[in-house]
Amino acid sequence: MGCALSGLDIEPAKAVPDERRSAEESTSRWIPEEECTTALQATAAKSLQLSEAQKQLIQESWRILQQDIARVGIIMFIRLFETHPECKDAFFLFREIDDLQELKMSKQLQAHGLRVMSFIEKSVARLTQEDKLEQLATDLGRSHFKYSAPPKYYQYVGVQFIDAVKPFLKERWTLEVEEAWEGLFAHITTLMNKGYQEAERGSDMKKSANPEKADTFSIGSIQNSV
Template sequence: MTPDQVKLVQQSFAKVAPISETAAVLFYDRLFEIAPQVRAMFPADMTEQRKKLMMTLAAVVNGLANLDSILPAASALAKRHVAYGAKAEHYPVVGSALLWTLEKGLGEAWTLELAEAWTAAYGTLSGFMIAEAYGRPQAAE
C-alpha cells in the first residue's frame, strides 16, 4: 500500500464510523447473501459480532500506516477464525462483501481510486492472515 492509499482508507473509514451499526448490518447481510454456507459459523444474535467487526476494522484502519503494530493481533485473529471453521477460500468472499458495503455506505464518495486503496488494504491484511492461519499465502481480492 502506498501512503496515499493508507490516507484514503483512513479518511473514508472516518465517514463510515458514524454509521457503523448500519454498515455492519449491510456487511453481514451481504456476506450471508453471497455465501450462505458461512451463516452457521455465526451466532443467531449478531449484535456483539457486528460491534466486534467494526472495532476490528477501526483498529486495522488506524494501524495501516504502521502495519507491524497490527500484525500480531491479525495473526491471532486469523488463527481464531480457523477454530470457527473459516477457510482460506472465505477471505475473498469477505473482501467482496466488505467492498460492497463500503460502496453502499459511502455512496458518491466511493471512487475507483478508493476501491483500489481498500482492495490493496484488504489484500495485504488477508494475505498475511491466510499465511498465518494456513501456512500459505493466497490472493484474496
Template structure:
C-alpha cells in the same frame, strides 16, 4: 500443455482434509500505499458513526451470496438470512469485525501491530474451524456495503484502497491460520 512435472511449492493450508486451499505464507506482503492510507482514513471518518449498520449489511450480504458461510456460524445457523439483521449475536460479531477494520486503519502507521492483530485473528479463526477460503470473501462484501453510502465521493482510487487494505488484512490472517498445524 503446461509443466505438470513442476512441483507446486505452495504450502497447503486448510482446516479440512478434503478442502485444500493453496496459500503461500512466503509470498510478498500485499502493498498498501500512503495514498491508500489517506483515502481509507478519509472514508472511514465518514463511516465511523454507522459502522454497526455497515457490519450487519456486510454479513447479511455475505450470507445471501455465500450461504455456505452462513452455515459455518453455529450461533445463528438455524436463523433465516432475512431475519439475521435483527439477531443480537450477529450484530455483536459484525461490530467486532468493524472494530478490527478500525484498528487496522488506525495502525496503518504501525504495520507490525497490524500484522500481529491479523495473524492472531487468523489463529482464532483457525481454532473456530473457519475455512481459509472464506477469509477473502469479506472484503468485496464490505466494499459493496459502503459504496452506496459514499456514492457522492466514491472513486476507483477509493475502491482500490479498500481492496488493498483487505488484501493485506486477509494475507496476515491466512498467514496466522497457516502458522498452526491441523
C-alpha cells in the same frame, strides 16, 4: 509435494546450456510444499503494501463511515449470507436461520458485525505501523482456526464490506478509494491465512506428539457438546 518458485526474491540458479541440463538439475528449484507456502505468503504480503496515498484515502473514508459502523456491519453480513450462504456454516449461532429478516434483527449478528467493524477500525489505525497490523491480522487468523472458520471465507468479507459502504460514501467513493480498500483487505486476508495455517500446523504437531491425549480430548469434547 512441492512447488517451483519463479519471480520471487529467491536467487535463481545459474544458466546452464540445454544440452548439459539433466533431469535432476531441472528440478533443483523444486522445494517442499510448506516452504513454498511460506515463501508465497511472504511475497504476497510484500506485494500488497499500500502507498501513502492509499492509506490516506482509507483513513479519510473510514472517518466518514465511523458513525454508521453498526449498520454497515449488519448490511455486510446479510449480503455475505445472501451471496455465499455456505458461509453460515462457520457461524454456529446463525447456521439454522434462513430468514434474512430474522437475521437482520439478530442481536448476535449485530454484535458480531460490530466486532468485525472494530477489527477494521484497528487495522486502519495501524496502517502506518505495519508490524502491528501484521500481528493483529495474523492473530485473528489463529483465532479463526479455533472457531473452525477456514480461510476460504475470508476473501468474501472484503468484497461485501466494499459493496456495503459505497452508498454511505456516495460521491466520495471513487475507483482510487475502492482499490485502496481492496488492497487492504487482500493484505489482511493473506495475513489471516498465514495465522490460520500456523495454528493448524501447531495443532497437528501437538496431536502427533501426544496422540493418546488428543484422542481423549476429542472424546471429552464430544461428550461435553451433547
